[in-house]
Amino acid sequence: MESNRSFxxxxxxxxxxxxxxxxxxxxxxxxxxxxxxxxxFVYDGALGGVFGGSAQGTPFDFANGNFVNxxxxxxxxxxxxxxxxxxxxxxxxxxxxxxxxxxxMPISKWAIILAPMLVGALRxxxxxxxxxxxxKIIGADPAVGAVGYFMVLSIAFLWxxxxxxxxxxxxxxxxxxxxxxxxxxxxxxxLFLAPTxxxxxxxxxxxxxASAYNPTxxxxxxxxxxxxxxxxxxVISKGYIAAxxxxxxxxxxxxxSAGKATEKA
Amino acid sequence: xxxxxxxxxxxxFTSKQDTVEAVKDVSFQVxxxxxxxxxxxxxxxxxxxxxMLTTLLSITKGSASILGIDVxxxxxxxxEKIGVALQDTGIDNLLTGKELFFTxxxxxxxxxxxSEKRTKELLELVGLTEAADRRVKTYSGGMKRRxxxxxxxxxxxxxxxxxxxxxxxxxxxxxxxWDEIKRLRDTGVTVILTTxxxxxxxxxxxxxxxxxxGLVVAEGxxxxxxxxxxGDVITFSFETEGDxxxxxxxxxDSVQEKxxxxxxxxxxxxxxxxxLKELTxxxxxxxxxxxSKPTLDDVFLEVxxxxxxxADDAVEETPASTRGRGR
Ligand SMILES: Nc1ncnc2c1ncn2[C@@H]1O[C@H](COP(=O)(O)OP(=O)(O)OP(=O)(O)O)[C@@H](O)[C@H]1O
Ligand SMILES: [Mg+2]
Numbered sequence: 113m114e115s116n117r118s119f120x121x122x123x124x125x126x127x128x129x130x131x132x133x134x135x136x137x138x139x140x141x142x143x144x145x146x147x148x149x150x151x152x153f154v155y156d157g158a159l160g161g162v163f164g165g166s167a168q169g170t171p172f173d174f175a176n177g178n179f180v181n182x183x184x185x186x187x188x189x190x191x192x193x194x195x196x197x198x199x200x201x202x203x204x205x206x207x208x209x210x211x212x213x214x215x216x217m218p219i220s221k222w223a224i225i226l227a228p229m230l231v232g233a234l235r236x237x238x239x240x241x242x243x244x245x246x247x248k249i250i251g252a253d254p255a256v257g258a259v260g261y262f263m264v265l266s267i268a269f270l271w272x273x274x275x276x277x278x279x280x281x282x283x284x285x286x287x288x289x290x291x292x293x294x295x296x297x298x299x300x301x302x303l304f305l306a307p308t309x310x311x312x313x314x315x316x317x318x319x320x321x322a323s324a325y326n327p328t329x330x331x332x333x334x335x336x337x338x339x340x341x342x343x344x345x346x347v348i349s350k351g352y353i354a355a356x357x358x359x360x361x362x363x364x365x366x367x368x369s370a371g372k373a374t375e376k377a
Numbered sequence: 378x379x380x381x382x383x384x385x386x387x388x389x390f391t392s393k394q395d396t397v398e399a400v401k402d403v404s405f406q407v408x409x410x411x412x413x414x415x416x417x418x419x420x421x422x423x424x425x426x427x428x429m430l431t432t433l434l435s436i437t438k439g440s441a442s443i444l445g446i447d448v449x450x451x452x453x454x455x456x457e458k459i460g461v462a463l464q465d466t467g468i469d470n471l472l473t474g475k476e477l478f479f480t481x482x483x484x485x486x487x488x489x490x491x492s493e494k495r496t497k498e499l500l501e502l503v504g505l506t507e508a509a510d511r512r513v514k515t516y517s518g519g520m521k522r523r524x525x526x527x528x529x530x531x532x533x534x535x536x537x538x539x540x541x542x543x544x545x546x547x548x549x550x551x552x553x554x555w556d557e558i559k560r561l562r563d564t565g566v567t568v569i570l571t572t573x574x575x576x577x578x579x580x581x582x583x584x585x586x587x588x589x590x591g592l593v594v595a596e597g598x599x600x601x602x603x604x605x606x607x608g609d610v611i612t613f614s615f616e617t618e619g620d621x622x623x624x625x626x627x628x629x630d631s632v633q634e635k636x637x638x639x640x641x642x643x644x645x646x647x648x649x650x651x652x653l654k655e656l657t658x659x660x661x662x663x664x665x666x667x668x669s670k671p672t673l674d675d676v677f678l679e680v681x682x683x684x685x686x687x688a689d690d691a692v693e694e695t696p697a698s699t700r701g702r703g704r
Binding site: 117121122125126128129132133136137205208209210211212213214215216217218219376377 | 390431432433434435453456457459461463465466467468469470471472476480483484485486512528
């Protein structure tokens with residue numbers, strides 16, 4: 113029996129179980145997908161006419177004639193917040209006592225903690241991927257070519273893992289699903305204290321300052337470079353660095369918190 | 378080898394506000410193949426004891442071993458040997474019974490086809506085959522307890538810990554679980570269970586430890602415990618408070634309970650006429666009198682100084698600590 117009990121097998125079984133739970137609650141997936149798609153349609157509908165093709169030759173032509181390319185990153189970033197579900201999954205298991213049952217079995221505690229993070233990651237990829245498909249249907253076309261989709265998705269993935277880590281840490285520290293849910297509250301100011309609708313050059317005063325310190329800014333700018341402008345490597349790499357650091361910090365924090373929370377009292 | 382050997386374990390919870398001595402000093406030994414019952418009221422320290430023995434809580438002081446394996450230092454090896462069903466059942470409501478068994482089998486290391494086989498066996502064993510494909514959310518309390526028991530049996534553990542396996546169940550469902558637990562014992566499994574029901578301890582456990590306020594206050598087989606009281610219990614019932622008060626002055630060793638007085642004496646039946654004569658000549662009206670062998674209830678009263686109430690109406694879930702005595 114021992115041989116079947118490797119860390120990876122356990123992780124796979126626990127991940128499968130969580131996926132079953134996700135499938136059993138399909139409605140829980142809808143709000144975030146809906147909000148993200150809503151951003152895409154509403155902003156394109158409201159602003160696409162002004163800043164899209166008709167802006168060509170004017171100073172407002174920052175979308176390079178395709179406003180969907182310009183606004184799609186905002187929707188993708190919004191979709192990647194779905195990684196915050198990781199903490200909720202974990203805390204649900206702590207609250208229901210399932211976590212304790214697993215602890216009484218010879219299962220690696222890291223498999224128990226990593227499984228919800230994996231499911232969070234999968235959720236990010238699926239939601240961001242879906243938004244991307246919608247974007248393509250309504251006219252998105254990355255300036256760097258088709259590889260741009262994968263690049264944007266990979267940044268979204270890192271960004272989403274950042275939220276996963278944050279929610280797991282918040283969840284195990286507060287021991288409640290509300291604590292884990294707080295991860296998504298962080299998202300709203302972060303998304304709007306950024307060059308959400310216009311380039312950073314067009315922001316003024318305190319918002320310009322705030323956005324300079326907001327990692328979301330660099331994530332959006334880097335996705336925009338990929339979609340709108342082409343290979344501007346320093347802008348693109350800043351997005352990877354911002355998202356990667358956010359993920360590294362929160363995941364470290366998550367591992368430390370989860371380790372502490374699962375120590376024997 | 379002893380199945381379970383517990384030596385003077387203690388558990389203190391310390392938080393910023395205060396410290397709680399949940400378990401003060403608990404020792405007991407369990408032989409392989411027996412059902413051992415930890416009987417005690419709410420807050421006695423039963424769950425804390427179980428959590429320590431199942432490696433889920435650290436032991437503040439003292440030591441415990443399972444089949445000779447030390448619980449504190451070799452917790453991984455201990456987990457291989459034990460099956461655990463905790464008081465707050467950790468059951469995933471969104472999955473079906475079958476999925477839960479299958480997942481648990483896989484986690485214990487069975488491959489897919491063995492997991493399927495074992496799932497079928499266990500569903501049969503705990504009588505959930507019919508409900509196997511329903512989500513656990515739709516199960517009744519009794520079904521959830523049986524599921525919980527089944528899940529703790531996946532890896533055929535030698536030692537089984539059950540924390541209040543029948544609390545809140547109706548008498549019929551309790552009996553079903555009792556029969557299952559006895560059947561397991563008969564196949565060689567050692568069972569350590571906690572209960573707040575006298576009847577359950579009496580009926581099910583081969584040996585009993587009575588635990589109160591974090592201490593073991595008595596231990597033995599049900600018969601040994603009853604014999605330890607010595608003699609029979611004579612119960613006198615009265616109609617009026619006045620009669621009780623007067624009778625108490627005559628029966629100085631008696632314990633009052635509602636409109637009854639009880640005394641414990643050798644050879645009770647032969648002494649009843651003498652007592653009755655004494656009481657009636659003092660003008661006291663006795664409405665009924667009976668002699669009986671002591672029950673576990675009497676033992677409990679003797680060793681703790683109060684009764685474990687709610688014991689005989691198992692259906693309603695009564696926190697004993699809110700009744701009778703303050704803590
Ligand atoms: N984590 C904890 N922190 C502080 N006190 C605790 C903790 N766990 C239990 N206690 C306290 O320890 C005492 C014993 O609790 P325990 O749960 O072991 O009792 P029990 O016999 O299982 O009761 P019940 O029949 O209600 O399940 C109680 O007073 C309880 O409040
Ligand atoms: Mg308990």
